[in-house]
Amino acid sequence: MSFQDLGLSEALLRAIADQGYNTPSPVQSKAIPQVLAGRDVMAAAQTGTGKTAAFTLPLLQNLSGGARAPKRGCRALVLTPTRELAAQVHENVTEYSRYLDLRSACVFGGVKINPQIDRLSRGVDVLVATPGRLLDLQGQGAVDFSALEILVLDEADRMLDMGFIHDIRRVVRLLPEKRQTLMFSATFSGEITRLAGGYLNNPVKVEVSPANATADTVEQWVYPVDKKQKPALLSYLVKANDWSQVLVFTRTKHGANRLSQQLEKSGIPAAAIHGNKSQNARTRALGDFKLGKVQALVATDIAARGLDIEQLPQVVNFDLPNVAEDYVHRIGRTGRAGAAGRAYSLVSADEADYLRDIEKLIRQNLPREEVEGFVPDHTVPDTPPAPTGPRQPNRGRRSGGGRPGQNGSGQQARQRSGNGGNGGNSSGNGNGNGRRRGGRGRSGGASQGGNRSAS
CATH class of the missing domain: 3.40.50.300 (P-loop containing nucleotide triphosphate hydrolases)
Known part of the structure; x- marks a missing residue:
């Protein structure tokens, strides 16, 4: 199977080729068509299997051609547990959207908040954020979720481990009920399954490796x-x-x-x-x-x-x-x-x-x-x-x-x-x-x- 077989646009295929990739990983092959179809997806795959591209690529395609985000608005929100992961996801968003007319931003703590407020004031299509800084920005009226179409919870199990469950609940309460929700995790633990049950609507389950398996490589x-x-x-x-x-x-x-x-x-x-x-x-x-x-x-x-x-x-x-x-x-x-x-x-x-x-x-x-x-x-x-x-x-x-x-x-x-x-x-x-x-x-x-x- 190739990326062309997954139904991705020419603009995305060019960006993928620029990165030197030509064959989708198992989690990408299974998740991308479901996300493109607008389904909620609950995916579990071990670290290093290409989970980021599995949601980034179809997310970008679903947003392309749509209406611009309003001022202070965002159309897709990706929540991550750490600053490093937020920066890495945003880097992927930037690389894969290079031939698309989409705007993105990344916000996390530990750096000055004013440049982030300024960036959000113009509206963005994709916002990658850590929960704490996102809630700070929302509390200052710097971000508006009324136009949000897609929510991604990346490394959901790690967010629970780090005690972000209350922040996640606060964020989700601010979002439109009608949205596409994607949850990516290393495992399908009982806690993750319960979390998915509250936020995902009839999700498609994607699991490509045994729970807690280490990579064969x-x-x-x-x-x-x-x-x-x-x-x-x-x-x-x-x-x-x-x-x-x-x-x-x-x-x-x-x-x-x-x-x-x-x-x-x-x-x-x-x-x-x-x-x-x-x-x-x-x-x-x-x-x-x-x-x-x-x-x-x-x-x-x-x-x-x-x-x-x-x-x-x-x-x-x-x-x-x-x-x-x-x-x-x-x-x-x-x-x-x-x-x-x-x-x-x-x-x-x-x-x-x-x-x-x-x-x-x-x-x-x-x-x-x-x-x-x-x-x-x-x-x-x-x-x-x-x-x-x-x-x-x-x-x-x-x-x-x-x-x-x-x-x-x-x-x-x-x-x-x-x-x-x-x-x-x-x-x-x-x-x-x-x-x-x-x-x-x-x-x-x-x-x-x-x-x-x-x-």
Whole structure:
């Protein structure tokens, strides 16, 4: 199937071609015709599968040719949970509408409100917003929803996780009852289903992957390590494997600041991005990362969704998240649009319960690999076999780039802990076939052969 087969206009097809895309992803193939038909849509798909284009493209087509938005008005509203995601969605809107006579704006907190008020005063066709700033603008009379035709709730599950449910309800009460509503989420949790029941009218359900599945294009490893050795191990991995770009997740804002400073001291250009940083600082750090000026971007979960970095080769969980679902969203920053990606988790013994929850959620037993010189005093225990189901445990599958490289001395004496052949604890003295590694070879971020899907 091609984008032409979905019924998109020539103007949109030109914009898609400009971005280098030629084949729609599964969620795009299923959602776009339904949105074009004017149906309410409730879509669930894992991170990195092209959800943004799945609603942006048909939304723009449905708006094209219509009446102009009145002053302070908007015809389509896209609500997102974070500033970074709002900026990314607006960038997509701008790219895909380049051959259409449509106006758009993006509003979020952390920056001056007056330029946003001025932009909205002329009316916009598409408004991308975070809930808090949108309500501030509405309270000042800067935005009018009387002409609204389409509402999109993007990353709806994340908005609920972040406590935006009351803001969402306040916004929806301001909107016309007669509208098209689209809800995009990573999962169809019970809470999401209840939310959809209140706001969507007989929606079409689109689901293209198992709930909480990780992308097949992302290879995953666990590196057991003592907690105090984590910064040194991360520095070693970056240098030994010549990683030019790595996104690192920490659990706390203070931890992100501290780790970025430690990386800088070890000679690795780094920056931190989290909620306490000003919006200008966050935008600058992300821009420098994309340009290659920053080698390691250290982030809290505020960046787990909304960061769209083309062909990001690897993600590192410096700390495991205490909510298992966040692991899926974190590693979804790599392996996007069909590209290969790698995810590494530095796991100390005190995080064993978090790891167990993650493996149970994704129904995979992640391979453990010890790094020479960083073998922990306390082994991270193996997880019991994952529940049987549609996704079977992935035991060390590799793709792209062949076997990992040798360490500095050329030795390849490695011992893998976990996934033992006889099911015992194979932390070096069990019955499993283990490996101890001296370093991993370069990780490629290049897209695998084949067609690209729109992001």
